[in-house]
Amino acid sequence: xxxxTVTLNWDAFHGPLMEAFPVLDxxxxxxxxxxxxxxxxxxxxxTGDSADDVAAQxxxxxxxxxxxxxxxxxxxxNASITESGRYVPEGEDASDNDARFGDDATTDGR
Numbered sequence: 781x782x783x784x785t786v787t788l789n790w791d792a793f794h795g796p797l798m799e800a801f802p803v804l805d806x807x808x809x810x811x812x813x814x815x816x817x818x819x820x821x822x823x824x825x826x827t828g829d830s831a832d833d834v835a836a837q838x839x840x841x842x843x844x845x846x847x848x849x850x851x852x853x854x855x856x857x858n859a860s861i862t863e864s865g866r867y868v869p870e871g872e873d874a875s876d877n878d879a880r881f882g883d884d885a886t887t888d889g890r
Contacts, residue, residue, distance in 0.1 A: 781846050787814030789850045800841045803827055 786793050794809045797819075803826040812818045816838070823834045 781842055781844070783816050783842065785846060785850070786842070787816075789847075790814040792847050792850045796844070796847055797841075800844075801827075801837075 790809075790813060794806050797809060798804045798806065801823060803823070808822060809819075812822070820831060820834050820838065823829070823837075824831050827834065829837070
């Protein structure tokens with residue numbers, strides 16, 4: 781994931797950040813409002829790790845999954861619906877009733 785995703789959905793990332801960095805306090809995260817530099821600075825102060833180590837730890841954390849509540853937030857609905865079209869077979873529309881195709885009871889779709 782990208783830091784922009786974290787910033788845009790900051791509240792949803794409080795839990796995962798506190799899980800990854802148990803020294804963090806939710807009140808501090810609220811005040812930071814998604815500012816990565818402030819978070820890094822705060823982690824350096826709390827942990828005593830170098831700025832480079834903290835930056836590397838955050839980069840590693842960013843390689844993880846986006847929390848489900850970020851994906852499920854209603855302001856993502858239109859993008860999710862549009863994206864779902866990539867997984868619909870040719871000749872079928874994402875909003876079609878699958879019963880119309882008559883292959884629901886078969887395992888190979890034939």
